[in-house]
Amino acid sequence: xxxxxxxxxxxxxxxxxxxxxxxxxxxxxxxxxxxxxxxxxxxxxxxxxxxxxxxxxxxxxxxxxxxxxxxxxxxxxxxxxxxxxxxxxxxxxxxxxxxxxxxxxxxxxxxxxxxxxxxxxxxxxxxxxxxxxxxxxxxxxxxxxxxxxxxxxxxxxxxxxxxxxxxxxxxxxxxxxxxxxxxxxxxxxxxxxxxxxxxxxxxxxxxxxxxxxxxxxxxxxxxxxxxxxxxxxxxxxxxxxxxxxxxxxxxxxxxxxxxxxxxxxxxxxxxxxxxxxxxxxxxxxxxxxxxxxxxxxxxxxxxxxxxxxxxxxxxxxxxxxxxxxxxxxxxxxxxxxxxxxxxxxxxxxxxxxxxxxxxxxxxxxxxxxxxxxxxxxxxxxxxxxxxxxxxxxxxxxxxxxxxxxxxxxxxxxxxxxxxxxxxxxxxxxxxxxxxxxxxxxxxxxxxxxxxxxxxxxxxxxxxxxxxxxxxxxxxxxxxxxxxxxxxxxxxxxxxxxxxxxxxxxxxxxxxxxxxxxx
Numbered sequence: 001x002x003x004x005x006x007x008x009x010x011x012x013x014x015x016x017x018x019x020x021x022x023x024x025x026x027x028x029x030x031x032x033x034x035x036x037x038x039x040x041x042x043x044x045x046x047x048x049x050x051x052x053x054x055x056x057x058x059x060x061x062x063x064x065x066x067x068x069x070x071x072x073x074x075x076x077x078x079x080x081x082x083x084x085x086x087x088x089x090x091x092x093x094x095x096x097x098x099x100x101x102x103x104x105x106x107x108x109x110x111x112x113x114x115x116x117x118x119x120x121x122x123x124x125x126x127x128x129x130x131x132x133x134x135x136x137x138x139x140x141x142x143x144x145x146x147x148x149x150x151x152x153x154x155x156x157x158x159x160x161x162x163x164x165x166x167x168x169x170x171x172x173x174x175x176x177x178x179x180x181x182x183x184x185x186x187x188x189x190x191x192x193x194x195x196x197x198x199x200x201x202x203x204x205x206x207x208x209x210x211x212x213x214x215x216x217x218x219x220x221x222x223x224x225x226x227x228x229x230x231x232x233x234x235x236x237x238x239x240x241x242x243x244x245x246x247x248x249x250x251x252x253x254x255x256x257x258x259x260x261x262x263x264x265x266x267x268x269x270x271x272x273x274x275x276x277x278x279x280x281x282x283x284x285x286x287x288x289x290x291x292x293x294x295x296x297x298x299x300x301x302x303x304x305x306x307x308x309x310x311x312x313x314x315x316x317x318x319x320x321x322x323x324x325x326x327x328x329x330x331x332x333x334x335x336x337x338x339x340x341x342x343x344x345x346x347x348x349x350x351x352x353x354x355x356x357x358x359x360x361x362x363x364x365x366x367x368x369x370x371x372x373x374x375x376x377x378x379x380x381x382x383x384x385x386x387x388x389x390x391x392x393x394x395x396x397x398x399x400x401x402x403x404x405x406x407x408x409x410x411x412x413x414x415x416x417x418x419x420x421x422x423x424x425x426x427x428x429x430x431x432x433x434x435x436x437x438x439x440x441x442x443x444x445x446x447x448x449x450x451x452x453x454x455x456x457x458x459x460x461x462x463x464x465x466x467x468x469x470x471x472x473x474x475x476x477x478x479x480x481x482x483x484x485x486x487x488x489x490x491x492x493x494x495x496x497x498x499x500x501x502x503x504x505x506x507x508x509x510x511x512x513x514x515x516x517x518x
Contacts, residue, residue: 072097088219093155102155109159113166114440121171122433126300126426130251131182132243134429135175139234141168146227150220174433181420182244182428183264186485190364193417197357205350246425250488300430303490304423309497310490313422314431316477318438320373321415323471325442326449327380327464328412331405333450334460338401339393345401352402356409369418370480373411377472380407384465388458401461408468412439421481425488 081091090096095103117138125134145165152158180192214221242264248257304310335345383404390397415435423431446464453460479497487493 083216084218087216089155089158092219095155105155106159106162110162110166111440111444113163113168114170115437116163117167117170118433118437118440121167122174122437123300123430125171125175125178125429125433126247130243130247131175131179131429132237132241134171135179136234136238138168138171138175139230139237141165142172143227143230143234146223146230150223150227171433174429174436177416178420178429178432179241179244182246182425182486183242186483189486190417191361193420194357194361194364194413197360197413198354201353201357204353244425246486246488250426300427304427304431307490307494309494310423310427313478314434316474317415317419317422317435319471319474320377321419321435321438322442323468324377324380324408324411324415325439326446327384327404327408327442327468328439329443330446330450330460330464331384331401331408333447334453334464335401337392337450337453337457337460338387338398340395340398345398348398348402349405352406353409356406357413360410360413364414364417365482368480368482369414369421370475370478373414373418373475374472376407376411376414377468377475380404380411381465381467381469381472383407384461384468387461388465392457404465411468411472415439418475418478418481421484421486422478424490424493425486426490428486 081087083091089106090103121134121138125131129137142165145161145168149158149161149165152161177193177196180196181189184192210225211222214225242260243256245257245260245264248254248260304314332346332349335349336342338345381404383400387397387400387404390400416432419432419435420428449460449463453463484496487496
């Protein structure tokens with residue numbers, strides 16, 4: 001049964017898993033699982049995305065008589081693949097009967113690399129490397145690992161390169177999102193952020209066509225055709241994208257910040273003063289940690305840990321992100337529980353991302369972040385819980401699943417934008433990276449719930465609904481950020497927090513006085 005599986009651990013990276021099986025001569029071939037993630041680049045200012053396709057061969061049984069339930073029970077030479085062995089990893093390296101642990105090793109290695117990179121690299125873009133260098137390093141390492149994967153001799157080397165690819169890929173989406181928003185003003189910040197979601201969706205929808213084109217070719221071709229363009233994109237990024245002037249200013253590199261602003265202005269055809277008196281008047285200092293050294297790498301984490309307001313924000317949005325990630329990654333895996341046509345279910349789930357991105361683009365400048373996240377997560381939870389009681393195979397259950405997934409996708413996109421606005425430039429990349437890790441950790445739990453839900457739908461739809469609905473309420477503890485300028489240092493954000501608290505207190509006192517007069 002063909003089944004599409006998609007993950008959005010980074011905004012510009014996709015994982016597409018395609019399971020293909022069929023009946024042949026009374027024998028049902030078991031679906032093969034070989035998850036591959038390879039990179040491809042698309043130029044949108046500094047936006048890039050990766051793509052992966054897993055292609056699975058079909059087993060043809062060359063027996064005239066009735067066969068056992070599994071080809072592994074047959075003697076060697078009694079059966080063969082109906083396509084060339086090099087079509088898939090499973091058939092080329094004879095992994096059909098190797099056991100689930102070895103077959104799933106490449107996918108597990110990739111996600112292990114994503115988690116390791118997410119925790120180890122997230123502070124480098126805030127401290128030593130900056131946004132552009134970190135993005136380039138991640139893209140090149142991911143792409144080179146993808147190209148080398150096309151020449152691996154065995155599954156062990158394959159799994160090792162999957163880990164390297166995942167390790168590099170972990171920072172692509174975070175750095176892209178942060179850099180793109182810091183290169184534009186407040187007017188275009190929301191538009192640039194949401195534009196990435198649209199390109200991601202278009203890339204995701206193009207992958208089945210790419211996989212169909214190479215259905216008869218070696219799986220190695222897919223890695224080459226999707227990794228080489230990403231290397232080309234890295235070259236374009238190097239020459240066309242600028243480092244974040246906000247980050248340069250926070251790190252005390254005022255001259256570099258002024259030169260960057262001049263280059264951006266010249267590209268836009270605008271003239272700008274060379275004196276930058278306002279920049280010279282700024283006295284930006286690094287928040288904790290010197291000009292370099294090992295201590296500077298983790299200074300951003302320490303800066304958030306030592307400030308209660310930052311820790312509260314991080315804990316609240318990561319808790320919400322965990323619930324959203326669980327449903328975002330789990331719903332596409334759970335389409336088999338709907339009892340409807342699997343092809344249509346997968347197609348509808350893929351297509352629903354496009355209207356979500358378009359509506360986000362239209363309304364992102366008009367909606368409040370906090371109330372929207374709470375409303376979307378509660379709606380997603382309600383629709384998911386409704387699927388528990390709606391009969392299997394009905395159109396109503398399909399509609400409930402799509403509405404829940406639509407709400408989750410929109411909340412997913414909004415949380416990433418929200419996390420950018422909640423934290424200042426000095427710690428922004430680290431904070432967004434941790435939020436992404438919370439989303440991915442939610443996706444780690446999802447497959448187990450999907451497996452339990454095959455026998456009883458409450459363990460999938462029910463738990464999904466309860467988790468996203470309840471955990472989404474933590475977003476109510478966050479401050480509203482719509483229309484607010486982004487801060488650059490922790491001190492600047494603290495001043496805004498204090499001013500907002502004072503304004504709220506004054507409003508409460510005035511309201512109380514009015515009530516007393518009445």
